[in-house]
Amino acid sequence: MKIVVTVKQVPDPNSVTVLESDNTLSRDKEVVLDPGDECGIEEGLQLKEAHGGEVILVSMGPERAKDAIRKGLSMGADRGVLISDPQLAGADALLTARALAAAIKPESPDIVICGTESYDGSTGMVPPMLAELLGVPQLTVAKKVEVDGSTIKIHRQTSDGYQVVEGAIPVLITVTAGIAEPRYASLKGIMAARSKEIKQIGLGDLGIERGEPAETIEGLTQAETRKAGSIIQDDGTAVDRIIQVLAEAKVI
């Protein structure tokens, strides 16, 4: 079974986002493999262990995104593909999906695994676009995946429980961060990853031109901020203050 896992390098969610004085985000944040994608890789590895085959990591980003791929390879994935092109800077969801689709299609994977949404953008729009461009069905928001022959069955998380959704391979699935506890890379895995292939390709290799952007930012305004309230240290009177606020809000 051939499994492609899409991975993304994102600002480290565990580092505190610093707002600069001009209200831009601090640019020197550490970057890491998206924690949600680690779960996708883990799921891919477990499927490979159960059914045999190959796990290929496909990413799009600047050269340094190779570090994210390398981490996945050290967990046990077989090889990586990085789409890297200056023209892709600030790519929107459609361009991202087109580039990923063009890179993934020649692999003819049985299963494409994506995180439900990235940690930074958290919009989750690329996977359904990618599924359409690959011409495969999408089984989304999976918190459990079972494969039996060519049949795949997932538990699709909903606001009040889950749905059991069935499909046939080839398929794209999106997985929640809760699906599998990502393994730690062993020393052996880290060593082995050094010699695993990461193929780097550009837009030209994929036969894609950037074209006009589908969306443009026309302006930025200050977000409506709530009027700053008071911040108090809990010196034993905090509960009284909270009670006072609750009473003023007429909830008690």
Place this chain on the structure above:
Amino acid sequence: MAKIWVYAELHQGKLQPTALELMAKARELGDVEAVALGSGAKAAAATLGKHGAKTVHVNEDKAFDDFIAEPATDALAALHKAQAPDLILFGFTSDSRDVAGRLAARLGVGLISNAGDVVAKNGGFEAKVPYFGGAKVASMRANNKPAIILVRPKSFEASETGGTAEVKELAATIGAESKRAHIVERVTEASEKVKLEDAKVVISGGRGMGGPDNFPLLEALAGALGGAVGASRAVVDAGWVPYAMQVGQTGKSVRPGVYIAVGISGAMQHTVGMKASKIIIAINKDAEAPIMKMADLGVVGDALKIVPALTAAVKAKKG
């Protein structure tokens, strides 16, 4: 007049509240038509008419209920070919994301997600999208036709205008090639005492709660206040509590009278789902946490001590 479509999401015959919220905005932007697919579409059409839809395109094929995204994409793409709308509005929900993404890719157009507002400008449309961690709002112009914009739930207030929609049967043939992601069973897990979205008081916990074993402290406080318990994405991802409790960009949007954030730092993913709350109280050991800057009252201290004391005080006050 611009031609605006609202994708009216139905869950097993039930019209979703986001559809009516979108109607309220859509009728400011142009002539509104709604598309309702699956069981209950015709009944939904009457409601959509009362909220300002001039036309509702309906099709009650069960395939729309039972297969993810593809049947709806086929129907919308076919209707798009015949009608060429200027703007299609979707709710920013799991099911609508699946359909909107697929449709945009099929039509070869972009989309704008996570919008909090939509305005008509210079003959096109701009969406207001949180940017730079929520510190700024970007006005994003959709350059393609149709513009496809996904709006966060609870961004607009639904209201009736009184009216009757013309109901048109949407001719769609849903072939086997689109019946591929089959919903074979629906399981309800959560039995919330008070619904999170409707609660007057919401108490949410994050990483600062230390672990799932401490969430009963929040339940007790919610019980005393008649409220509901929510959570940040971090603790849902960590498996402490079910997704049904997640408040935020890809969880639930709430706007209660009082929101108490306990051990939550206040990442944008979370705050876009709760910042419309009337009063925000934050309890956090870190005075520098972003949540403190948006709270009406920020308490720097140990949540595990403060919450039980607060519960006792609320009970005492209520007698």
